[in-house]
Amino acid sequence: MMTWSQIFSPVGGSLGLSALVAVIPILYFFWALAVKRMKGHVAGSTTLLVAVLIAILVYGMPVGMAVMSAIQGAVYGILPIGWIIIASVFLYKLTVKSGQFDIIRSSVVSITEDRRLQALLIAFSFGAFLEGAAGFGAPVAISAALLAGIGFHPLYAAGICLLANTAPVAFGAIGTPIIAVSGPTGIPAIDISQIVGRQLPLLSILVPFYLVVLMCGFRRTMEVLPAILVSGISFAVTQFFTSNYMGPELPDILSALVSIVCLTLFLKVWQPRSIFRFEADQTETRTVGGAGATGGKNGETLLAGRVLYAWSPFLVLTALISLWGIPAVKLALTGKYEGGNVLLSALNSIGKALTFAPPVPGLHRLVIGANGKPIDAVFKLELLVAAGTAILFAAVITKFICRLSWREWGKTFGETLCELRFAIVTIASVVGFAYVANASGMSTTLGMTLAATGILFPFFSPILGWLGVFLTGSDTSSNLLFGGLQKVTAIQLGMDPALAIAANSSGGVTGKMISPQSIAVACAAVGLAGKDADLFRFTCRHSVLLLLIICMLTYLQTNILSWMLP
Template sequence: MTFTQNFTAVGDSLLWSAVVALIPILYFFWALAIKRMKGYIAGLTTLLVALLVAIFFYKMPAGMAVMSASQGAVYGILPIGWIIITSVFLYKITVKTGQFDIIRSSVLSITEDRRLQALLVAFSFGAFLEGAAGFGAPVAISAALLVGLGFNPLYAAGLCLIANTAPVAFGAIGIPIIAVEGPTGIPAMEISKMVGRQLPFLSAFIPFFLVFIMTGFKRTMEVLPAILVSGFSFAITQYLSSNFLGPELPDILSALVSLFATAAFLKFWKPATIFRFGAEQEMAAASATAKKSSENKVSYTSGQVFKAWSPFLVLTGIISLWGIPAIKLALAGHYEGTNAVLKAINPIGHSLTFMPEVPGLSNKVINTAGQPVLAVYKLEVLAAAGTAILIACVITKFITKISWGDWVTTLGETLNELKYPLITIASVVGFAYVTNSSGMSTTLGMSLAKTGSLFPFFSPLLGWLGVFITGSDTSANLLFGNLQKITAMSVGMDPVLAVAANSSGGVTGKMISPQSIAVACAAVGLAGKESELFRFTIKYSFFLVLIICVMTFLQHTVFSWMIP
């Protein structure tokens, strides 16, 4: 038995089909933003609603719908859940061994101002991790670091999600842009150039926006010089690297330039007043010896500071290595030519990558082109970013001299803390796969494509919707990239601009994606509080995607010279 996707399944009407396809999404919004359900309950019930819509309205056989959900759930555990487990595990090792106290002190030696700490950790360091690893690692690690520094967990998670908008389009060594070249036929370099003429404006704005969210306009202006250094150094590097080097390095280069430029600037410039959170400010005001105690803090040697940071330096090195395309292929058991070095990295070969077909689903779903759709459980063991982080955890065991017993106990504690977030992640990714297999996602995309002359304005919303559903800018580009191209050509819009807008708009949907929300809450110990984080980020997501919509429309109508 096969199932042919029908994008006008409800009454042969695209409009009514789109209304029905919106039901699971609207339910999820209601469950988190209004009903304030725990994340895993909202995820599981949203998956159930999606299954019912797919079966009863889109006429997808129940068995296929369930197996599609299982495919998504497996992907939710590996690689996404695997990254979260190992990221939180690494952080907990540094806490248990006392190394994080030294990390906290070293950051405070640069600045005790919470506004500037957010720029260094959430914006710059998070962007570096996005460029090297992607998936959930940037938010998980940077949010955990902020919590360790003393940030409120909800604030830390929310700020890191918002900061993560700037680098997402070039994440994981440029995979979102490289991947969309296939279905669209547009060279990745051209898309990279166009995205590099959109996102730098957002990247320059995000540091200001982050501090404004934290403290309001007046206190934001107090640190405006540092904000300008952080944002503009990132944005300029992002533009230059994306337009002259390609999509692989903009995040890594921009993040490093921003991080070092801001840190160096803070050696010579300090804000007039140090901003701390409410309770901290009260303690400082009540204590006449606050300044003296600050001066008498324990000082650490450079060797101690280096040792404390070394787990994250090791993490950075291994993740960067894992992200190099040739090495990634070797880790997955695929080699280009007979490179002996790559074969030495993974002498076992294909046995470390398992891709069994999903029973009852693979090649059973027929797309509108009449082609069967392959469905596999993609189980990358060695090549997964989570495995790279686990190796960093093993190396950290020897750096920190934690016993194997405590190491294993910490891992067990991590798994126990993350059991509900893992259920959340598995269910929401399952929901995404059901909407894709049944055709609901494409129905929604086709509906937005019907906006005619206003399509240049609505084009980024396709990317925003795609990332909300799938949790990935890469997946959103693969889902809607070709639809963007075809629609753009029909309404007189440059297809390069449309495809780039899909990626740029998608970055603003990352902060409200169910997967991202679950990852962020898991990292900061807020399992069950996903609704609070969703309510915190959703208004900012709408605001930022509106900026991209206006920008794209202006680039289509007024500033068309910006299109490569």
């Protein structure tokens, strides 16, 4: 078949004019959600259509290639991203159906009845742990469902979890975003990790304070400032030391565990003078007492064993996700393990049988990229290694823990699929849009435009990462998309290339909360499918504000704050 070469200045040979056209699908999506308040699947599908038309009519991409790139993205949107949200919501619904979630709710209240502190424990700390272990939507889906389950308004639960998920994203999925960009750029992962670890700890301190202010205002936030500082500082300090002296793999997991332990212990000896509740909350008081915590149905005491039993589905989930994240296990799950361990070798055989990478017809190695080389295009179907599969295994184990029949288990799974059908369409369409933008060259046009800002590039460098995560929904994908461009531009301008790549990752984390995929996942998790516009309006301004903080920090680190760099 004939090949097609990407063109990055298709409008009169002007990069600026081409960028104005390339940004149209993004502006349309913002308009569709923020202004017209379209349902997510409608906004996503029409945005994909706009992108395909621009790719064909402006960039000259052959119709078949544009359509196949959209299909490739849609498949990736379903697996692994959509699979994660299906499995996560399914697991949550099983705990609700079995009645165990009532005990989970009461056990959280036994630590603190204060909604502000519950948000810190679940949205910030527990969400960060899940981000470090799995990433790809699991932390927002599970933590948002937990918050909604214990009484948070669904929109608040989703919005707070998206905001809280800012700080840990760069080190998500056992450091995948940083490890992935290290290879193609040639910058050692530890060098990038060290710089990211000297940027994000500032957000790790700010974000807990910021999300509580959103919940209750500045005055009520100051009432729990000691707890906020314990949560944020313990996380930030651990994040700094692990990222600088251990590498990118463990900052999220260790920081989250330290934060959870420190805040829980602190709340044993300190509680705010007044308890903050939502207006819709019931007014009964629950306290910690003796051998267990009160707060179950009819006020009965919750013994430690019963609480542990209720939490066991999520403990199993945590264990499996952590296991899935171990590098050697991950290799075996994809059929790439070459070591001598008998168990991993056996797992490797299964992983190989369940891993498929068929080429995308009419697209694979037919698009010639900026470097003059053909671009691979495959359907990446890794069934066993997908985080959603780990969550499904946790759901199977939960079936036995909670003594549910297979009939109930299957019925709940069917209900979950039915509830999430529009959310999956949203995810598939917006990931399809991202793939079209990448394959046609639109993303590169936008990146090259920002890279042409000269001496101001250090300020605009994080915006590339933000844009990349908005387009792809992944800090890893954003780093791979713009990492090389960041390095080349930084070298030309005399900027530390490791700082530019780190800025791409740090800026990207602020785009996670407005990424269409993240919005769809969060809405689906709390039962707000179709309400993407409301959640997008909630998170958009916060994303821009946090991005500007990273932009200013990166710019200052090239001069006034250069002492912060390793």
